[in-house]
Amino acid sequence: MSLMISVSGIRGIVGESLTPKNLTAFAMAFASWILRRKDDRTKRPRIVIGRDTRPTGKAIGDLVSNVLVLCGCDVIDLDIATTPTVEIAVTSECADGGLIITASHNPVAWNALKMLNHLGEFLTATEVDELLAIADREQFCPAGWDHIGAITHDDRYDDLHIEKILQLSFVDTAAIAKEQFRVLVDCVEGAGYAVVPKLCRKLGMEHIVPVACGGSGLFPRNPEPIEENLSATIAGLKESGCDFAIVVDPDVDRLALICEDGTLFGEEYTLVACADFYLKKHSGAVANNLSSSRALRDIAGRYGVECYSAKVGEANVIEVMKEKSVVIGGEGNGGVILPELHYGRDALVGIALFVQAFTHWRTTNSNGSLSAFRKEFPDYVMSKQKTTLGKTDRSSLENILTDIALQYPEAESNALDGLKLDFASSWVHLRPSNTEPIIRIYSEAPSKKEAETLADKLKRDIEKRTQGH
CATH class of the missing domain: 3.40.120.10 (Alpha-D-Glucose-1,6-Bisphosphate, subunit A, domain 3)
Incomplete structure (x- = not known):
């Protein structure tokens, strides 16, 4: 499986798609991106790092921290910390960014670098594109021997x-x-x-x-x-x-x-x-x-x-x-x-x-x-399905979704993220995955049967157009 790259960072299976080489490259790219955005070049950038408990986390954290130091950044290492705790620490420390070593809900073989900006928030799509351009062109900014950073450890942030x-x-x-x-x-x-x-x-x-x-x-x-x-x-x-x-x-x-x-x-x-x-x-x-x-x-x-x-x-x-x-x-x-x-x-x-x-x-x-x-809250049931794109080119998908929307004039359609069709008492969302050649089909209705029936119908609509069914 190839490396997954999104606004949530880079993610992969350790030793397969996530390797010391690409961890080093993305850590250098992140440090270089931080350096380019820093107004005051007389002060070393400060980056907060935290990780979840995966067995690979400490080794990855040590590698990434040392890469950042060699790029002239000071690292504040929280050791094991939740994602929101690292986010809070970035702003509390007035840091220039943050890295969280976690693959979230993926199985234990996976790990990732989640990247935060100075606001303690995930990078925007534009910011990710800037970072990827640096990584692709290897426009890194390593520090001289007399300008490397330092690592400090801080275990206060759970309590804070x-x-x-x-x-x-x-x-x-x-x-x-x-x-x-x-x-x-x-x-x-x-x-x-x-x-x-x-x-x-x-x-x-x-x-x-x-x-x-x-x-x-x-x-x-x-x-x-x-x-x-x-x-x-x-x-x-x-x-x-x-x-x-x-x-x-x-x-x-x-x-x-x-x-x-x-x-x-x-x-x-x-x-x-x-x-x-x-x-x-x-x-x-x-x-x-x-x-x-x-x-x-x-x-x-x-x-x-x-x-x-x-x-x-x-x-x-x-x-x-x-x-x-x-x-x-x-x-x-x-x-x-x-x-x-x-x-x-x-x-x-x-x-x-x-x-x-x-x-x-x-x-x-x-x-x-x-x-x-x-029971105090409205009661709906969701169905979550998916279907493959088959041989359909992604560039053709927009026309397919537009065609499907025209088939349901009684629904309010929204093309912001794939296609969402809002009916009187139900809805369905057809959304192409950013990382796999699939379309996710989420539907919701007052009953499980209604939700699944709606999802099944739209699944057939898609497959008829993408797979010739």
Whole structure:
């Protein structure tokens, strides 16, 4: 498999597509990109680095740190840290950029360099293009022997991140503590293994049952926090008698919740519940991406505010959030973005928002269960499918999608990111993958059958045009 390159950085299988050679090249390109953008050339650039717990993380971190130093950068090494913690550290340190060594929800054989700008945000598409041009032309800027940088280590940022969350106006630890929640916490042996249980206790949840919180980096299951991967966690929750389970991915930018009866609250509904609570405190627009649940739009309607949808991808959602002055947003994969704290998907602030929302609901629903709380929100079901492009050239795909849109005049069509067709009670999103020759087909409707029927119909429409079926 070839190296995957996007606004989220470079990603691949260690020893195959992700090698010492390309790690070195991209680290040099990143340092050179930082140097070119720096106004004050008399000061060495400062770059924050953190990593998840994968067995390859330290070796990659050491390699990349030394490359940056030899390019004249000072490195602030946080060691094991969540993605949102590194993002916060970049701005707190007034650094020029950041690197996170994590392949997020990919299996353990994978790793990656996620690249941040001086705002602690993922590089924009334009910034990625600038960096790739430097790498392609090998326009690197190594430092002379007397201008190399230095590495310092800083282990404060887990606590600083937690403290920033506790200082948010909506957090009421006394109210949470009064509920005496028993909570199972599954960190899949990732970067959240220590900080997530610590945050839960600081929020007022003393009764924690930790699962996969040893920090080994050897994931006991597929690390993506979706239902098909969580059967053992669900069984553990039922056996423990906990009130609910908190599940994060290896770099802690996605949050999933499991109800007391073993049903999933739904990754699409993490943001929905958080936004519903936050809008009670702060009026303003919300945002998600085009493949996220319509439930957020319904919640926005309850509060009389706008709901904007961006192209898929955290950087795209953040761009819309800034443009439209959105107060809370994110993506339907359990990613919550709260500008009051920082612009980045953050499962830690998501935990605080969600638990506070559940606590607030229980003030008028004494001892109510999480499964009952879930019924407070609009109920939709999603279907997620895909189909190959066959021999169709990507340049022809736009015409194919336009043709399909004309076939459904009753739907509101949106061509911002592939094609989204919005029907009265359902929608379907046809989106070409940036990394594979496939089209993703996401649909949502009031029932599973309706969602799957809609997805199947559009899948046939595409295949008839791309594969001659």
